[in-house]
Amino acid sequence: MFRNRLSPFLLVKSNRKALYNHLTQATSSSSRVAREETSRFFSTGIVRRILHDFRSSPKVLLSLSLELRDFYNAIPGQYVPSLRNVSTVQSLNEKSNEGLKLLVNGGSHAQKMVGIWLFGSAAWVFSMVVLGGVTRLTRSGLSMTDWKFSGGLPPLSDEEWLQEFEKYKLSPEYKKFEIKNEPPTEYAQPRVSPYRLAAHLTSAFVIYSGLLWTGLSVVMPEPPAESMSWVKGAAKVKRLALPVSLLVGITAVSGAFVAGNDAGHAYNTFPKMGDTWIPEDVLEMKPLIRNFFENTSMVQLDHRILATTTLVSIASLWWLTRKVDLHPAVRYLIGSTVGMAGLQVTLGISTLLSYVPVSLGSAHQAGALTLMSLMILLIHTLRKPSPFLLKSLPKVAKTI
Template identity: 55%
Template structure:
């Protein structure tokens, strides 16, 4: 059971104690009664709660539930080696956690919407950019003006020549929605952040971390426009299709993943300040899992970034066969570019081969993690996450192969990108769950967990 849940379990169970006000108002509470009431907590927390109740004045009955939860939360704050990110009580912890998880979900939707925008070739439809945004065209004249701007772009001249105004409106609305959804996220993040700061819910450490994430989010808009500008430039040869730089696309996607993981990790740290543990044996098992999870997480991240280079080079539209690439296992032209390193980022054949190899290595690594931890003595929550991670990795490979064989339809392509972020979500949660506990928690644990 999570340590924080233990404390709130104490609060809830205390409501059901016969005559809870007797604990607060009567001074004749014996040590044995206190142990019976607080025994399911760690000794340190129980002792602090007992002394807190003894110090309350006689006849003080309300609001007992709030005071009890504050006492329990304060006890957590005082634990050795544990620094809480939100110290204003359980109510503050709840709302800050909801806000951060909601922000992470919003970033998730942004990534999916960005993938749809790219797959529908809508990203180059808006040829200018303002940091604060602007209203969309509202009249026919405004629409024709935007369309004329687009007609000057290389994408229209080489790919969409003859496009109708109605078709242009579709790709324009897609890109406009993506940009405005990002700006709405900035507002949705900034307003609660200001409110929680004013209320004193957020510690200095948490405030600095969230400020860095907010700055990265603001910079994400600049990175996005920097990426789009590369697609508005004339291609190097008359035969090349206009598209955004794969390097800039990878930077844009990597930044979004970093913001998402930062929000998710911070939210988890608020609602679960201690990892789940009920025995020293489970902590030792988690340490063994942690040594395997860290390199696998790195592999998952590198595989996701390699997918950005696949998208940036339109490599998904080449070699639409599996497991072979065309008639061979390894294409002949994988090292044709000079210098050699360019092939790994710009050569269509090499980029797709890299992604296949990395995806296969990721699946094998996660399957190995699942197999090697079957007999480990670990917390059920850790085992559950490992199983779900293995299942998601399998589904992601199936989605990737299906997308390739189907010549990258929008639905499967977007699902594959969402799958990559979902797999990354499981890896973040798994890393957070097997992290090292505080010294105070370690000292209070039995050697072996009690059987249910």
């Protein structure tokens, strides 16, 4: 009876082949009876005889998948983690999906191509963020006299350089030095507006996050879920991970205000700020709110507090989820996030103590985006599976 009910699932050639390989692998160490049953099952001609019946009733797929799970569990000592490798592939290619919304409906090849495009775009934005950090640290952006969308070649002759210098004399940077009559030293150079810099960096982070999330949704429409126990564990972790990811984003934005105010050059000591824990001038600006965005002392103090809180929060996330029943991929991501958070704090302290060299400063900015990437991947992996997949999951993941 089971063969008669399951045979329609094998009408599509790709599904028949995938399921055969899946069953053969699952029963490789099973009894001889189970292997013979699998062989007889695929040697019958029932598949062709009930083609019409299956096409007229595609929703029978769900009930057949549940029976297939019971068939696996009935084999002594054997367990295939889930039907996800079979049922998900089928659900991606059929219009009878229940609760699963695909961003790309052109098949696995189309999903792969779109995924490559999205991940490539995200990598390009990542490189632009790192290059932007180098541009800021070397103050290359302040020397621009004009900006052309199509780009252009730098000056190649003495006459062209003189023309560019005349344009530079009209810039706010040159006028400020001319009024003060002082040479442009490292600490006297004009600052980029911290508000504009923060908005610029935040928008880059948002674009990158959107590309990464969308790419993950295309290539991984279902989260890794092998049992209801793991799904429930993922839901518990998600409630803790969401506020932590928000804290990571806020800390990254505060770093933009540190860069915009050149706060990294103010107190190059750690853990104290100079000789004190809290400088006396942290609230000297009026109105009070300006201190959190324009006061060098307060901006650096805020970033120190936020960075330490982020590290403690991520470590606490790992500690609180040690005994939660989770998919191995989720547990690995949590461990990787803890390691990256520790590395990011180490880079930040090293950058501060070394008076913000270009190499460490750009690495610290890249580390912030890497840490955010891991948090995005973790949140994406903790999503709730579709109703179609939930109905096919066992209560507890069994092992061989």
